[in-house]
Amino acid sequence: MTGTSGAPRKRTRSTLGPDAPPARSRAGLLADRDFVEVRLGGSGGQGVVLMGIILATAANHDGRCVVQTESYGPEARGGYSRSDVIIAGAPIDYPKLDNADLLVALSQDSAQGYVKSLRRNGVLIYDSEIVKNPPAFAGTSIGLPFSLWAKEETGRIQATNVVALGAVARITGVVSVQSIQEAVSEAVPAGTSEVNLKALGRGLAVDPAEWQTDQD
């Protein structure tokens, strides 16, 4: 593990000032990890970088330290696009991903290509409508039809990324539900807040029965 080993200054409530909200509770597969590396992958135009920004904003609302970086090809649409988010309890030195605890894949290529970067005890979440041949992965692998849900719930396939974020928050607990809701309403363009919160709600409403069938 790189980045925050040793004993650097902890980010405590007191450094956030007296008016800081109380710590928000998080629950899920990765909620207890103090240092979490998340990779979001897809193709250009799917809103993968925005996903990273929203996730990082939510983690910041949770009072955690966060670094978000991105990488993309020169194309406006298509090509690869990826966003990495590191969330930790203390300031982060090395800003890039070492090994991912969580990979969210919105395209076949990104699922295939980035699965190598996942830790053995990591979590892979992919859009089962798009990733038709999920890569072999020994850890937890969860396929959910995000793009289908986005169309059903909002009529717009563009909301797929927000639906996925809801499911990510619910399943992994890397960020709290309250924070992801705030982050989505802050980040999306004016006038689309309602639609996006609806999409987020669909993701957050994911039923454990829906995804747990996918493992062993």
Place this chain on the structure above:
Amino acid sequence: MELWHSHLLREKVDQSSLLVQGNRACALGALDAGVRFFAGYPITPSSEIMEAMAYELPRVGGVFIQMEDEIASICACIGASMSGWLAMTATSGPGFSLMQEAIGYAIMVEAPLVVVDVMREGPSTGRVSVPSQGDVMQARWGTHGDHPAIVLAASNVADMYRLTMAAVRFAQRFRTPVTLLSDEVVSHMRESFSPELVDRYRLTSGDFDFTPGYLNPELAREVHTPHVLGSETHPHVTGCTHDETGFPTSDAGKSEGFLRELYDKVTNHRDELCLYDMKNEGKGRVCIVAYGSCARSARAAWRLAEQEGLPVEVLHLYTLFPLPVEIIQQVARRVEFMVIPELNLGQYAREVRKLAENWTTVVGINKIGGNLITPREILDQVARLIGKYESV
């Protein structure tokens, strides 16, 4: 989508911490330091600075112009600077190359301004969205002639804010262009940005006089009185070597005196200009000397080294030029090796080697493929150097 208004950002920051992009923090630092003129031409990965300035400057009584190219951009900044505006531009390697001739002119006419160069892979178009540190020597020697250079390097979002402020301050004080180097990773990353930081570095109008009439009496001999276009005096401004009247001179003695003054006004103030941070001082056999995004890898490597019992120091440089001669030689005298990770083929290591090779061995770790140097790679090199292979 992201916060645009600096006043809005300020309110938010006062309450809690906020997620801010490196480029936005740079724009915020510039606005807080009093920059009110920006002329630029968009280029990845620096465009967000320009975008933020385009939005903010008209709201605070400033001027923003998108020019037809980088040459025009820097020339507009020089013009603004000479007529009393605090000016800044931002670009990346290809644009920075175009600006070089005019940067020389700005040095000659002593126009204070700030140039932000967000480095990407080069030469030429290279790859636009990958980090590099390939412009270090361009920042030092890009323009022709013997000239001074003040070059700062940012390694995180907080640096982008406070070093932009420092750049403005240095430009004003020394009446010369100042280059702030960043790279794609530092500029595009979003990071928690803490409120204490803004308070600590916020300048009030009393701290510095942002009108170009600023003149420190202690610097009177070294820093020329400014020429302000549009003032009641009618200054003559020229890129020719000139004497105290501002008109060209053909006197060899006067020429040499003037050029030496230009040089000395920067290099005689190393103490003030050289910003750095030392970790684990005096306890290492190896010192990792790093700047920019590599300094983050170096700090992470130092934390790993602590766990593994390797004696490592870190010298994190914020000022690359003028060369921090004193601290480099001080460290060189006490360590066996200096390791310098860089995203180029050893541009800064060469400078350090010249200063340190009498006392220590300088070893570079170099990568130019667009990936960062990992903490483990640095530590492997350290372990090899001090013969502790078992840590690999």
